[in-house]
Amino acid sequence: MPVRNFLRKIDLTHPDKLDTLVENRRVFNLENCELNVFECYQQTYRLPLTFNDFVITSMVRGKKIMHLFDKPEFAYLPGESVIIPANETMVIDFPEATTETPSQCIALAVDGSYINNTLQYLNTYYNTEEKNSGNDWKLQFNQYHFANDTEIADLINKLIRVCSSADTAKNIFADLSLKELLIRLVQSQHLLQIESESAANTNHSRLHYVLHYIHDNLTDKISVDVLSRKAYLSRNMFFKWFKEQFGITPLEYINRERIKLAKQLLADNNNSITDVGLQCGFTDVNYFVRLFKKTEGITPGTYQHSFKS
Known part of the structure; x- marks a missing residue:
């Protein structure tokens, strides 16, 4: 996997405020997305997790073993992201999690209608002959596990900062960054599709x-x-x-x-x-x-x- 661009560290939950040692969850709700910060403080295996929306996850610290799409398991490490469609269950192992070395991961759940509107925008304004040949912009999952490039890491860092802030205009700022993040993900998937067909x-x-x-x-x-x-x-x-x-x-x-x-x-x-x-x-x-x-x-x-x- 290419060089990974790490996310900025997020402060861990104070021990007195932990609800659980296994996937303790903090949630920040915005108009079009929901930012979840998950932390695990003990070894755990075969933990299922499902979101009702499309989700972009990214590792901050620690290590997970992911079981996804009936594919072979893979190690999930800081500097990497995984995208998952709505209602797809992840089964997760935490082989190294302890109170001294917890795992931490963010999960950005994005509203389905928001994604559709973004894809419609791309198909309206950034398709020429490709639209007529059936290559509409769309989210695909032929590359669901990837190393963060600089742009992806910067955008996720910005979304974490915006979502967890008290800024009254954070929905506006989040909207701009979220659109760019989705577009970059779709462009990456689009390139893979064209490569495989060419x-x-x-x-x-x-x-x-x-x-x-x-x-x-x-x-x-x-x-x-x-x-x-x-x-x-x-x-x-x-x-x-x-x-x-x-x-x-x-x-x-x-x-x-x-x-x-x-x-x-x-x-x-x-x-x-x-x-x-x-x-x-x-x-x-x-x-x-x-x-x-x-x-x-x-x-x-x-x-x-x-x-x-």
Whole structure:
């Protein structure tokens, strides 16, 4: 999983005010969402938890083991988030929780009509040919567990601060941040969908065509001018269109995919760092090393060394 951006620590509940040692809950209600802060102070296993609304959860401290969607269990750690549809039951283990090392997690439950209105806004104002080809904006759950990027962490931190404040205008501020958070999540899901479809159907839309072209030429120099011509857009319009659809720039996407390829190549200890960088389309090895460390939190050499043991 890529480098995780941690949330700011939230003060733990004073021991005298704890209602329970297992998933003690503090609730902050706003017009369109509900912020829950959960804390667990003792080892617990197979605890079920269900929300009536779509929920965005994010770990602050400690560790959980999540059982979700009838998929294999996974460790849930600080710097990571999980999104869950309404009425989906999570089954949670707390293998390390104690009074000295409690787990703490936030759960942001969002009203369904609010989500629908946000998606309708995206489909009305940020869909061109994609709307006619059946690729409406929608929340999906093919990537429900992910590391927080900088934007996601900043937005969740802001929502925690706003929701728990006494500001009389907090519903307004929460609305702005919540909309941006939902849009970034939908953009991430939209990108995954287009990626999965582009390999099999390159001409389904120009989104599919552009992503397919990037992957076909990932090890070569990829010019943004060429990409914009492939999309039949001016350079400036291409940047704007790509960022609106996916939430990242074309260069950020290309670099992200090159780092994914680099990780595959680094698993073979016979490949040198220089060769891997060149094979992934980086002409400057120093830039490759800096970008890899920024993305993964460690250098390519450290990453490759982990495979030796």
